[in-house]
Amino acid sequence: MKLMVLFLMLLIFHMGSAQNEKAQNPIIFADVPDMSMVRVGDTYYMSSTTMHMSPGVPIMKSTDLVNWKLVNYAYDTLANVDALVLENGKNAYGRGSWASCIRYHNGMFYVFTFAATTGKTYVFSTKDIEKGPWEVKSFEPSYHDLTVHFDEDGKVYMIWGNGKLMIAELQDDLSGVKAGTERVLMENASAPAGDNIMLGAEGSQLFKVNGKYYLFNITWPRGGMRTVLVYRADNIYGPYEGKVALQDRGIAQGGLIDTPDGKWFTYLFRDYGSVGRIPYLAPVTWEDGWPILGVDGKVPQTLDLPASTGLIPNIVASDEFNRKENDHKLPLVWQWNHNPVDSLWSLTDRKGYLRLTTGRTDENFVQARNTLTQRTIGPVCSGATALDVSNMKEGDFAGLALLQKNYGQIGVKYENGTKKLVMVSSQNDKPEEMESLALQHDQNIVYLRAVCDFTDLKDVADFYYSLDGDKWVRMGTRLKMSYTLPHFMGYRFGLFNYATKEAGGYADFDYFRILNKLND
Incomplete structure (x- = not known):
């Protein structure tokens, strides 16, 4: 009897494995x-x-x-x-x-x-x-x-x-x-x-x-x-x-x-x-x-x-931004939101970093140039980056976004001489600052993460920050993501930096890491 039970268990396991293949x-x-x-x-x-x-x-x-x-x-x-x-x-x-x-x-x-x-x-x-x-x-x-x-x-x-x-x-x-x-x-x-x-x-x-x-x-x-x-x-x-x-x-x-x-x-x-x-x-x-x-x-x-071996790294992929000398190319998983200004981004100005420099002032995120994007993937995914904000100028806003008409952002704003960490939601068609946190004067590195859950059309996202790369804190409100016809595209992770006061500031992104799970 024990042998029969064992045989049946092995058969069920084999059938399940075959199904998964x-x-x-x-x-x-x-x-x-x-x-x-x-x-x-x-x-x-x-x-x-x-x-x-x-x-x-x-x-x-x-x-x-x-x-x-x-x-x-x-x-x-x-x-x-x-x-x-x-x-x-x-x-x-x-x-x-x-x-x-x-x-x-x-x-x-x-x-x-x-x-x-x-x-x-x-x-x-x-x-x-x-x-x-x-x-x-x-x-x-x-x-x-x-x-x-x-x-x-x-x-x-x-x-x-x-x-x-x-x-x-x-x-x-x-x-x-x-x-x-x-x-x-x-x-x-x-x-x-x-x-x-x-x-x-x-x-x-x-x-x-x-x-x-x-x-x-x-x-x-x-x-x-x-x-x-x-x-x-x-x-x-x-x-x-x-x-x-x-x-x-x-x-x-x-x-x-x-x-x-x-x-x-x-x-x-x-x-x-x-x-x-x-x-x-x-x-x-x-x-x-x-x-x-x-x-x-x-x-x-x-x-x-x-069976599928997964979408990483052939459809989406992490990028440490490490390049050999004179290699300024981006992997094919990356696309710019609209045409880029090539003179305002670099993988060589600082070794191991993507640098985004502002070239003009903009009133809002969706009109800002040089946002670098990748697809989100289902059923769940997370994207994270480390951002150096040492060289931002007054009025600059840099960070990590989920791009669609009703977008969400987490990043650093430089306002009135102070840098602050913010979470912005445009869920209701109008960008609102949902939470902010003033940064210490010497806090020039911040870690940012966006987490998406598309399981059974949940369509929700949460944003997190860390000041040391280890302890993560949820920030702002949960974004209810929605597919809108004006943008006609699924949500994308976006690395962004744009100016609202004066051009010339820049932000350095150390990496972008994508996972097909909610968190590390």
Whole structure:
């Protein structure tokens, strides 16, 4: 009997271990929306959206569809207009570049994207997607949620739109649309989901499988959820027949990808509160020439793919800011909030530190330049830094933030000749100083931490400080994080320093350390 009990215990343990060795949804518990994927041999590449961040259009690489690593960006900066450089009261929050389309054709990688901020459509191309260099072409106007297809007849087609979908041929050199080729593809692409539609069909992604064209879109019936539509046709111009392909927890917008051994998956994303829009995978089977998404109409929790090894350090990562001489580069996990001023940040002015110098005065955090950011990750995470405030000037504010419209900050303000530690909350759309603590004259090093809990959409964050790096004290009030459309992005950790009185002060950050747990 004892042997039987032991055997059963071992069997249960083995079954649990096997379960844990499978991939789990979401495959990336972080803000990676509007994915577009392509497979080249046994390697997958994915582009995504980061809108107002620079560099932009992140490129990720995987060999198993689950474990992704940032390998490049399509551009360093998109353009030098007021909205992207935070000048004259303008900004590009929630705009910048949107849903990209990644393609591979005749040995060349292409990434197409569009930006209402500039009114242009962009074509980035390279032979080496991981190292570049990139060639860029742009043309007007900005084609919304475009998808591009290189067909066997040598023609290149683009589909775009919202509700009413359009199609056109591109010039052979991809420098614009061929004159006279633009036409309506579908007058009402939302039709399979009914008449009461809140969001017209968009997010187009076109694929060709076994001679048929498959067009993926999303729509949103009023009172319902984000819904996947799939259309198919024998000719790229149609006629198309379409149907609802998936309605499950709002998981939608994406397309098809196959594996080298002939399996098929659909990649999609889900709005998941303040952490952002997070990627999911679902298996695809084929019935009567239609892709059937998921299992019994649902996106499964587990997948017959290798388990994730975690998002650290390939999607987010700690940084001690130690660099070799003449190495001033930032790892790909970092992005600037809008275009940076390169002359005002440095990894070499003080060895082992990131220095942020103020170059102008600003009235508020979201208009300040040179905030350096990384994604937050779920279900829980914490980010910490050590800050040297010796060289701040009157009116300066430096520290650690959780960036979104309703942001939170912890840091040091220099006011009336005194440095004070403060926690600021903009939870109610207006920044409020929730707690402050005057620092001793000789207290020039402070330690700061922000802790996020996205479990089951809790969406709360707490801020902590330490004066010695060992004893941590919670400060201010708990931030109720909220995903807002004006920023249209999950919360990000941000290292910041900005002036309100005079420019020229600087703050030195010793490190940034991120963990996938609430505290050390």
